[in-house]
Amino acid sequence: MRAVVQHRYGGTDVLELAEIDRPTIGADEVLVEVVAAAVDxxxxHLMTGRPWLIRLVGYGFRRPKQPVVGLDVAGIVRAVGDDVTRFEVGDEVFGIAKGSLAEFTAAAESKLAKKPAGLSFEHAxxxxxxxxxxxxxxxxxxRLEPGQRVLVIGASGGVGSFAVQLARALGGIVDGVAGTDNLELVASLGAERVYDHRTTDIADIAEQADPYDLVVDIGGRNPVRKLRRLLTRSGTLVIVGGEDGNRITGGVGRQIRATALSPFVHQRLTMFMSTxxxxxxxxLAEHLESGAVVPAVSNRFPLDQARDAMRQFETGTARGKTVIRVADDGE
Incomplete structure (x- = not known):
């Protein structure tokens, strides 16, 4: 099969399209013929091996243990392991795989769901x-409740574009922060007010807007003291990821400081790792099937141009989600 592989950590130059064997599956795994995948x-981070902390949690210290790139996947089940009970050959599925930028990939049964019939493979x-x-x-x-005010910082990215739509679908009143070129996109996703991070400091938002019950800060570097000023007295801060930190731990230091401070203030200052x-x-599929959430797919690339897709992340020009089309399903 064709697959996008890497044999060392680094920039997009480490990626190559190669012919390799199809993956073998374990008893609790599913073999998926990939129709579409995505990068984020x-x-x-897995391509570059940075921050180095990810190398210490099982991804390979000197070189990647998993040479095939990619996590997000949507496709058709072609084989199932002996212990798999939730899927059969021919099922259309989506979820998280072990190397999705390939014509076939292996995925744990526990990380897949059936694709809603009305949802395209690209959006899945x-x-x-x-x-x-x-x-x-x-x-x-x-712990968002209907009627609460929500601010999503980093609202035009992969996680942020979902957060804006989901917050609104869950009954929240949503504002967003994004770059100049992405303000219109964030407004179209459902944000009532959109702030340009290039011209509006976080401290200025605190002066312009009513306090927020929930602030979701995605991949940012905003000081916790400034983020707290955005919150109500009992509001919640959720820090998701972090960029541009040191090479070893990335942006995790800010999260640790926030959670350490949380017991001593009225506000909840939190961090988390997605499960x-x-x-x-x-x-998530329920919101996708209802149409309340529509993935903000901004770019599409064929498999042999996956390096170009990843280069967008290197240059900081990616917005929303970037899809890799692997096979033609007639859509």
């Missing part, structure tokens, strides 16, 4: 990693 910030492929992170940030961690489980993907 997590895929970039764009959804799982970013969508469940946004859903968990808002509900399981942020990859089919129960969350199925919850």
């Amino acid at each position: 910030r997590g895929t970039e 492929a764009a959804s799982s990693v970013s969508g469940i992170a946004a859903l968990q940030a808002l509900t399981d961690v942020g 990859e489980a089919h129960s969350f993907i199925e919850r």
